[in-house]
Amino acid sequence: MNDKIAYLEEKARExxxxxxxxxxxxxxxxxxxxxxxxxxxxxxxYDEMHIDPQNPKMEDRDRFILSKGHSCxxxxxxxxxxxxxxxxxxxxxxxxxxxxxxxxDMNKVPGVDMTTGSLGQGLSVGAGMAIGLKSTNNSAxxxxxxxxxxxxxxxxxxxxxxxSKYKLDNLVAIVDFNxxxxxxxxxxxxxxxxxxxKWKSFGWEVMVCDGHDxxxxxxxxxxxxxxxxxxxxxxxxxxxxxxxxxSFMEHVPMWHGVAPNKEEFTQALSEINGGDCNV
Amino acid sequence: xxxxxxxxxxxxRGYDPQPTRQAYGDVLLEMGAERDDFFxxxxxxxxxxxxxxxxxxxxxxxxxxxxxxxxxxxxxxGLATLGYKAIVSTYAVFGSMRMLEQIRTSACYPNLNVKxxxxxxxxxxxxxxxxxxxIEDMGIYRTVPNIAVMMPADYNATKAMMRALMDYDGPxxxxxxxxxxxxxxxxxxxxxxxxxxxxxxGRDITIIANGDLLHEAIKATEELIExxxxxxxxxxxxxxxxxxxxxxxxxAKTGKIITVEDxxxxxxxxxxxxxxxxxxxxxxxxxxxxKDCFAESGPYHDLLHKYEMxxxxxxxxxRELL
Numbered sequence: 001m002n003d004k005i006a007y008l009e010e011k012a013r014e015x016x017x018x019x020x021x022x023x024x025x026x027x028x029x030x031x032x033x034x035x036x037x038x039x040x041x042x043x044x045x046y047d048e049m050h051i052d053p054q055n056p057k058m059e060d061r062d063r064f065i066l067s068k069g070h071s072c073x074x075x076x077x078x079x080x081x082x083x084x085x086x087x088x089x090x091x092x093x094x095x096x097x098x099x100x101x102x103x104x105d106m107n108k109v110p111g112v113d114m115t116t117g118s119l120g121q122g123l124s125v126g127a128g129m130a131i132g133l134k135s136t137n138n139s140a141x142x143x144x145x146x147x148x149x150x151x152x153x154x155x156x157x158x159x160x161x162x163x164s165k166y167k168l169d170n171l172v173a174i175v176d177f178n179x180x181x182x183x184x185x186x187x188x189x190x191x192x193x194x195x196x197x198k199w200k201s202f203g204w205e206v207m208v209c210d211g212h213d214x215x216x217x218x219x220x221x222x223x224x225x226x227x228x229x230x231x232x233x234x235x236x237x238x239x240x241x242x243x244x245x246x247s248f249m250e251h252v253p254m255w256h257g258v259a260p261n262k263e264e265f266t267q268a269l270s271e272i273n274g275g276d277c278n279v
Numbered sequence: 280x281x282x283x284x285x286x287x288x289x290x291x292r293g294y295d296p297q298p299t300r301q302a303y304g305d306v307l308l309e310m311g312a313e314r315d316d317f318f319x320x321x322x323x324x325x326x327x328x329x330x331x332x333x334x335x336x337x338x339x340x341x342x343x344x345x346x347x348x349x350x351x352x353x354x355x356x357g358l359a360t361l362g363y364k365a366i367v368s369t370y371a372v373f374g375s376m377r378m379l380e381q382i383r384t385s386a387c388y389p390n391l392n393v394k395x396x397x398x399x400x401x402x403x404x405x406x407x408x409x410x411x412x413x414i415e416d417m418g419i420y421r422t423v424p425n426i427a428v429m430m431p432a433d434y435n436a437t438k439a440m441m442r443a444l445m446d447y448d449g450p451x452x453x454x455x456x457x458x459x460x461x462x463x464x465x466x467x468x469x470x471x472x473x474x475x476x477x478x479x480x481g482r483d484i485t486i487i488a489n490g491d492l493l494h495e496a497i498k499a500t501e502e503l504i505e506x507x508x509x510x511x512x513x514x515x516x517x518x519x520x521x522x523x524x525x526x527x528x529x530x531a532k533t534g535k536i537i538t539v540e541d542x543x544x545x546x547x548x549x550x551x552x553x554x555x556x557x558x559x560x561x562x563x564x565x566x567x568x569x570k571d572c573f574a575e576s577g578p579y580h581d582l583l584h585k586y587e588m589x590x591x592x593x594x595x596x597x598r599e600l601l
Binding site: 105106107113114115117118120121122123124125126127128129130131132133135154155158159161162166 | 318339340342344345347349350351352353354355356357358359360361363365380381384385388389390
């Protein structure tokens with residue numbers, strides 16, 4: 001178990017390195033929410049999800065919808081590391097002719113299960129997928145990553161109702177609760193207090209975890225399996241830190257959508273890799 | 280003065296007039312028995328959309344998300360990623376505007392098989408008034424890449440076009456009438472998305488119409504013929520992809536086109552035809568439709584008359600061009 005945790009922690013470090021490398025190369029992008037999502041995305045892709053990078057359209061694969069699509073560097077990075085596409089392509093993020101569009105295009109990137117980027121739409125899509133999978137007794141699950149700013153959108157709660165009505169226990173929403181949205185702190189822009197109670201009141205099974213503690217994430221996904229056929233969709237509230245892993249980005253709203261310059265990039269990599277910058 | 284009687288259509292085949300939304304409900308029920316590759320997603324107006332019979336017979340393939348159109352669009356997109364055709368069912372005002380961005384980004388951009396099927400097109404929800412009259416919808420979707428946009432004229436055309444739409448690869452927008460329309464087409468008439476139908480060949484002037492106003496165009500055509508005008512009449516049920524070849528062909532023949540649509544004259548059928556005329560053709564045209572204003576509650580035919588969208592007005596436009 002400890003070996004597994006250490007392995008996943010190492011993969012999360014690599015993921016943060018890839019994220020910052022691609023955003024720095026692009027000169028634009030969204031580091032804050034990519035870094036806050038890095039740990040749960042690592043656990044999903046390296047431990048939890050039933051996937052095959054050699055067969056990205058496998059019918060019984062678990063699906064992942066990055067509804068907070070602006071955080072796509074985290075998704076592009078994990079897909080690159082898993083070998084869905086040539087790792088060197090990460091340097092082309094947001095560039096002319098690249099498969100790595102500013103927001104994810106399912107028809108361009110192998111392994112991207114849904115085109116996203118307009119906030120609030122992913123959970124409805126996930127509900128549709130979950131309904132369709134259930135109708136053919138496909139055992140696959142659908143994971144949808146939502147931002148805590150994103151859930152300001154009314155459509156998210158329309159989807160929450162639908163998932164509850166249709167008893168979609170094959171649908172898992174992960175709320176990246178990092179406390180910051182585009183303009184500033186969520187507490188100032190649109191507070192989403194009592195987040196767990198909100199989802200519970202919509203009929204969801206809710207679990208809360210430390211979104212940066214790999215052990216806690218692994219444990220949460222493990223415990224989640226108890227509800228696999230409970231007839232309720234599952235919401236994991238992952239308490240996270242925007243910009244996690246880079247001291248000057250953590251908790252700073254500005255780093256929602258700004259790329260690090262050369263000095264900032266060097267410092268960031270050095271912090272992530274424990275002072276040993278080898279990229 | 281115009282002599283045309285409100286309800287007089289010589290070409291009617293003798294079927295009872297029906298709203299085309301009824302054909303939509305009926306053909307879904309038929310297709311439900313024939314194929315299992317589609318879901319119908321309703322937004323609490325299944326009764327009005329005539330999808331209730333399908334919902335009752337095929338509950339496993341029917342989803343009712345309540346009054347949540349944006350969500351319905353997304354649920355449809357999700358189903359479509361699995362290879363299903365997703366029939367998203369609502370009124371045209373909501374199907375084009377409330378869920379527009381969801382359809383644009385989650386269905387049209389990834390080019391998924393989401394079919395937005397809407398009743399209450401144009402002024403056909405006549406007494407419901409402006410909130411439920413969709414006059415912008417076809418024009419709005421015409422500007423979104425990948426999606427096909429169409430309006431059939433009657434019961435049999437609607438059934439045939441729904442069948443064509445199910446086998447069309449990509450997102451579609453189709454609108455139906457709330458109110459009853461006369462029947463014109465035979466059963467088993469063949470429709471191809473993107474291919475207009477020449478209903479009568481003529482040499483003097485072309486009338487290109489679609490949807491419910493095809494019936495006004497038919498009335499106008501009959502009147503004009505009686506007065507010695509050789510009219511070419513086309514049912515342009517699909518405004519996107521537009522049958523450019525047919526527009527150019529008729530333009531070369533008559534050089535004069537009147538477009539007729541139950542829609543704002545901006546950006547619908549008339550504008551689509553005008554785009555061809557402006558860039559590739561040679562001739563003159565007039566557009567008949569709602570003149571960039573909101574209408575009001577009232578009997579359907581009275582609205583068409585007041586807002587200059589009826590057969591009398593089509594004839595007036597024809598006289599101007601001839």
